[in-house]
Amino acid sequence: MEQNILVLGDSGTGKTHFAVQLFGRLFKSSKAIWKPKSTPENLEIFKSGFDKLAKGLQIDHTPSAFHQDIAFHVVNQHNAEINFTYPDYAGEQLRNVVNNRSLNKAWQDRITASTSWLLFIKINDIKQVEDIITRGMPEYGIISKSRAVEEQGSFQIGDQAFYTELLQMLIRIKGASFLMAGTLPPLTIMLTCWDEYRTAHPGIQQPADALKDKMPMFYSFLTGNWPQGALNIIGLSATERKLDQDTPDEDYLDNGPENYGYWITVDGREEKDLTGIVSLIYHE
Amino acid sequence: MPEITGCLHGYPAGSIGKCQFYKAGAGEPVKAATAAEVAQLIPWAGISLGQRDIAELAASRNLSVFGVIGMQNSGKTTLLTLLYCLLRQGHSIGDYQFSGSLTLPAWETLAYYMTWKAGNYITFPPHTPGSTGRIPGMLHLTLKNGRGHIRDILITDAKGEWFRDWSVNVDAETAKSPTWIHETSNAFVLVADCDVLSGPDRGIARDELKNLFNRLKNGLGSRTVALSWTKSDIVVRPAMKDNLMEHLQIQGIPLHQFMVSAYSQSDEHLPADHWQQQVLDLFEYLLKETENKSMQLPVIGSKKPKDLFLSIRHE
Numbered sequence: 001m002e003q004n005i006l007v008l009g010d011s012g013t014g015k016t017h018f019a020v021q022l023f024g025r026l027f028k029s030s031k032a033i034w035k036p037k038s039t040p041e042n043l044e045i046f047k048s049g050f051d052k053l054a055k056g057l058q059i060d061h062t063p064s065a066f067h068q069d070i071a072f073h074v075v076n077q078h079n080a081e082i083n084f085t086y087p088d089y090a091g092e093q094l095r096n097v098v099n100n101r102s103l104n105k106a107w108q109d110r111i112t113a114s115t116s117w118l119l120f121i122k123i124n125d126i127k128q129v130e131d132i133i134t135r136g137m138p139e140y141g142i143i144s145k146s147r148a149v150e151e152q153g154s155f156q157i158g159d160q161a162f163y164t165e166l167l168q169m170l171i172r173i174k175g176a177s178f179l180m181a182g183t184l185p186p187l188t189i190m191l192t193c194w195d196e197y198r199t200a201h202p203g204i205q206q207p208a209d210a211l212k213d214k215m216p217m218f219y220s221f222l223t224g225n226w227p228q229g230a231l232n233i234i235g236l237s238a239t240e241r242k243l244d245q246d247t248p249d250e251d252y253l254d255n256g257p258e259n260y261g262y263w264i265t266v267d268g269r270e271e272k273d274l275t276g277i278v279s280l281i282y283h284e
Numbered sequence: 285m286p287e288i289t290g291c292l293h294g295y296p297a298g299s300i301g302k303c304q305f306y307k308a309g310a311g312e313p314v315k316a317a318t319a320a321e322v323a324q325l326i327p328w329a330g331i332s333l334g335q336r337d338i339a340e341l342a343a344s345r346n347l348s349v350f351g352v353i354g355m356q357n358s359g360k361t362t363l364l365t366l367l368y369c370l371l372r373q374g375h376s377i378g379d380y381q382f383s384g385s386l387t388l389p390a391w392e393t394l395a396y397y398m399t400w401k402a403g404n405y406i407t408f409p410p411h412t413p414g415s416t417g418r419i420p421g422m423l424h425l426t427l428k429n430g431r432g433h434i435r436d437i438l439i440t441d442a443k444g445e446w447f448r449d450w451s452v453n454v455d456a457e458t459a460k461s462p463t464w465i466h467e468t469s470n471a472f473v474l475v476a477d478c479d480v481l482s483g484p485d486r487g488i489a490r491d492e493l494k495n496l497f498n499r500l501k502n503g504l505g506s507r508t509v510a511l512s513w514t515k516s517d518i519v520v521r522p523a524m525k526d527n528l529m530e531h532l533q534i535q536g537i538p539l540h541q542f543m544v545s546a547y548s549q550s551d552e553h554l555p556a557d558h559w560q561q562q563v564l565d566l567f568e569y570l571l572k573e574t575e576n577k578s579m580q581l582p583v584i585g586s587k588k589p590k591d592l593f594l595s596i597r598h599e
Contacts, residue, residue, distance in 0.1 A: 131399040132366070132406065133373045136548030136556060155396050160372060161388045168384060178384060178426070179344060179434075216374025217382050224383035224428040 002081045004113050005281060006185075008166075009120030010094050014192035015086060016059050017238035018120070019072070020049035021261045022274050026074060028258055034278045037073035037081065056252030058243040069110070074278060082282055084118075085110055098157065098165050103173055111173045116186045116281060119163070123191040123235075124200060126159050126214045160218040167221075178225050186230040186283050189222070194235035194264055196242070205268035207235040232280055235264030333387060333422045338438065341386075341424070345436040348574040349422075350567075351465040353500055354475025355492060356444030359514035361409045362546055363475070364423055364439055365394040366563045377427060378568035380435060384426035391423060398546070408546070414443040420461045427571070435571060440465050451495040470574045471508040472500060473566065474539075478515040481524055490524065494531050501535055508573040509539055510566055516543035516559050542566040 009015045023046055026036050049059045070086040087093075087110040097103055103111070128134075157165070167187075176183035191197065191207050204210050211233055212219040222231055240260040243249055252260065262270050263277055333341075341347050352360045368391040371382045385391060397409045414421065420442035427435045442461050450462035474497060480489040500509065511532070513520070532539055544566065545559035555561070 129372070129395075129399050131369050131373070131395065132546055133369045133375075133557075133560060135400055137406070137546070155393065157389055157392045158372070158395075161392045164384070165388045168386075168388075212374075217372045220371075220374070220376075220381045221383055224381055 002083065003115045003282060005082060005084045005116050005118050006110055006114035007084055007086045007118045007120070008094065009190075010122075012061065012125075013120035013122045014236070014238055015120050016049055016062055018190070018192070018236060018274075019070070019084075019086070020046055020053060020059060021238045021257065022277070023072065024050060024053070024258050025274050029275070032275045034074040034076050034082070034275050037075045053239070053243075053252065053257035056243065056248035056250065056257075058239075058245050060245075069106070080282060082278060085114070094166065095162075097169065098162055101169075103169070108173055111170055112175075114174075114185060116188070116283060117170070118188045118190060118281060119167075120190050120192055121163070121211075122193050123210055123214055124193055124197040128214060129158055160215045163215070163218050164221045181225065181227045181230075184226055184230060186232075186281075187222070187226055188232045188234065188277075188281050190277075191233070191235045191264075193237065194262075195237040195240060197235070206233075206266070207264050207268070208233040208266070210235070230283075232266055234266060234277065234280070236277070237262055238274075333424055333438065337386065337424075338419075338422070341436055341438070345426075346434060347436045347438065348470040348571070349438045349440070349465075349468050350471050350473060350570055350574075351440050351469030352442075352473045352475065353447055353462070353465070353496060354444060354473075354514075355448060355477065355480075355489070355496070357411070358444060358475045358477035358480070359544075360444065360475055361394065361412050361441055362398075363473070363512060363514060363544060363563065364441055365398050365409050366544070366546060366560060367439075367567060368423075369395050369398055370560060370564055371425075375564060377564050377571060379429040380427035380568070380571060381429070382425065383428040383434070386424045387422075390421075412441055412443050414446070414461070420465055437567075437571070440469070447496060448492065451492070451499045454499070466500065466503070469507070471510070471570045472504075473510050473512050473570070474500065476511060476513050476528070478513055478518040478520050481520045481528070482518050486524060490528055493528065497532055497535075501537060504537070508570065509537060510569055511539045511541045512566055513541065513543045514545070516545040516562075517547040517549075540569055542569075 052059045075081045354360045420440045422438045449456045450459035542562045548556040549558035
């Protein structure tokens with residue numbers, strides 16, 4: 001059976017590092033369950049990524065002018081096939097989708113054809129808003145009533161509302177309905193740069209707890225709508241450590257990038273085999 | 285909140301000209317949409333909902349409308365903003381948790397005022413604008429409890445001045461929106477402003493609140509009214525409170541009272557979030573009171589054993 005995974009993520013959430021590391025594994029490992037079906041049509045983005053990691057360097061940010069879809073196909077021995085599609089690879093458009101409240105034809109087609117969604121969120125970068133609930137005003141009169149409007153210029157919809165609205169819109173375009181949970185495409189939330197998150201939050205083991213802690217309203221939206229088996233919240237550290245743009249990582253040079261990177265399973269276990277993510281996403 | 289109309293095909297007011305069925309008015313250039321321009325628009329506008337959105341919601345969902353009734357500057361919008369801020373920080377309304385909203389940008393805009401910004405800066409939401417249309421601005425929430433029971437609620441956010449006009453003259457041009465709220469809502473929040481009820485104008489404020497209540501109880505039927513004392517950090521003198529409550533309670537309508545405020549409680553015997561918690565309590569109470577009173581299914585008179593669908597529903 002063929003499955004189409006729609007890969008979604010804001011710019012800078014680590015989509016390229018994941019693709020390069022995963023593809024490296026699929027190409028190089030003889031033990032991998034999943035094999036590349038064919039070389040991606042547009043190898044450019046992967047080629048420079050492979051080279052960077054082989055040099056022990058961070059992959060450059062995908063230029064926002066790169067308005068192309070990237071697709072790669074993998075198969076297993078039972079001929080199960082998964083197609084990963086990255087619409088508008090650079091990811092900048094994702095914000096526009098929500099801000100402009102409209103999706104162009106290319107986006108609509110991708111959504112319609114997709115059978116499952118993979119959403120990248122760089123969890124450590126999510127800002128928790130400090131508002132009247134988290135930090136109260138003990139004295140009367142601190143609040144100014146008159147200057148209300150001037151400061152509103154920098155308003156931007158918050159992260160929790162952004163991701164909630166994005167998924168609400170995609171569900172609508174897909175023709176699915178929250179009233180019929182069976183119509184919702186299976187969803188995997190990939191919390192990236194888990195190494196950074198783990199250093200900052202040593203007490204939290206499970207990716208779902210990390211999401212609940214940082215984005216409680218979005219977490220409630222997800223768990224309230226997606227049936228248990230159709231929602232996976234996992235962690236990913238594609239490179240295992242922060243790589244520099246200029247100074248090569250000596251260990252990377254010696255051991256090769258394929259020996260770095262891990263993911264965190266739904267129940268909080270660390271797994272080295274990144275291809276396990278593909279098996280997790282694949283729904284029978 | 286601005287009033288949203290848009291069209292049946294999902295084009296909001298601003299780009300209605302792109303709809304293929306749109307007929308330009310006199311003086312407007314006629315512009316047909318080309319195929320390339322036909323991007324799919326999301327039907328809900330994200331800002332407060334209009335009549336068409338409501339019809340769609342009511343048709344497919346377990347929908348309740350909560351009318352928030354109160355004078356100008358009495359804290360109606362702040363009450364709603366507090367509710368959203370609480371949900372955003374992971375609180376639930378009793379057993380009910382946030383599970384979606386068709387007005388997220390509107391909620392976020394309001395919540396942004398009550399978010400700490402650079403320079404320790406925070407404000408109350410501004411005065412609610414409004415035209416004299418019939419449908420007030422409304423904010424939407426989908427809530428779900430642990431048993432998977434879904435509730436959709438619409439909370440009205442209408443201009444306070446309209447309510448004063450409505451309490452004086454139901455036929456006033458500006459009373460259309462309060463009239464709609466009065467006819468449509470499944471339950472009400474009556475807002476009593478502690479600030480004005482303890483200030484120099486408290487005599488007038490008390491009379492105005494009584495008038496508003498008198499108007500509200502006309503044709504109220506069995507619908508619930510919750511009394512929300514906003515700005516509860518300010519103390520209303522017992523004599524004033526007694527006088528007001530005596531008038532309200534003599535009407536024979538049970539009034540549950542909730543003390544709410546954006547401020548933290550400073551009394552050491554009470555938790556700091558005491559007044560904010562009551563915002564959640566207030567909406568939990570309304571949800572409970574409207575549980576079986578929202579969308580009424582038509583009663584099926586006769587049960588025909590052969591008609592499986594009707595038989596199932598009748599069970």
